[in-house]
Amino acid sequence: MSKKSVFCIATSLEQAAWITAELKAASFPGNTVSVLFLDQQTTRDFDRAQNTNSPSGAGGGIEATFGWLVGMGSVVIPGAGQLIAAGPVKTALSGTASGTPAGSIASGLIGLGIPELVVAQRYAGKVQAGNILLAVQSESSWDISRARNIFTQAGAQDICTPGEESSQQQKAA
DSSP: OOOEEEEEEESSHHHHHHHHHHHHHTTOOTTSEEEEEEOSHHHHHHHHHHOOOOSTTOOOHHHHHHTTSTTOEEEEETTTEEEEEETHHHHHHHHHHTTOTTOSHHHHHHHHTOOOHHHHHHHHHHHHTTOEEEEEEESOHHHHHHHHHHHHHTTOEEEEOTTSOOHHHHHHO
16 A cells, blocks of 8 residues: 655644644644644744643643654755755655755655645745644555544645545545
């Protein structure tokens, strides 16, 4: 059985945090969930917004929000700058970070399973514009459907499963 993926764009770190919390609550393993975003002032703003005096460990910033994802850390991509990545997308980007000939966010996304350069470039452009890419990989079509439903409930944009048209393209039709 081959792995399938579903991707989406969150327009804020708060929305991405809600999506990842829902994925965790739905028992998606941390090694199947990816997150990718620019490491800019927005990260520091998010940390401040999440540092509350709430009980039960609420808040805590980026590490508390995305720390359950495998391999959370910084990646520098030539031409794109410093990014925060976790999960399979970080592994896919590791070759591009080392300066491989196709070194870019888009080539990393193609390595993650997006078969079309145009779609990968669109997602890369959205990340570079300050949005957050989220993805779930699974061998189970049921899991992909559950993740897609979580993305939809969160109001995520440009939801796409490779081999299908993105929801943005479907709405335009």
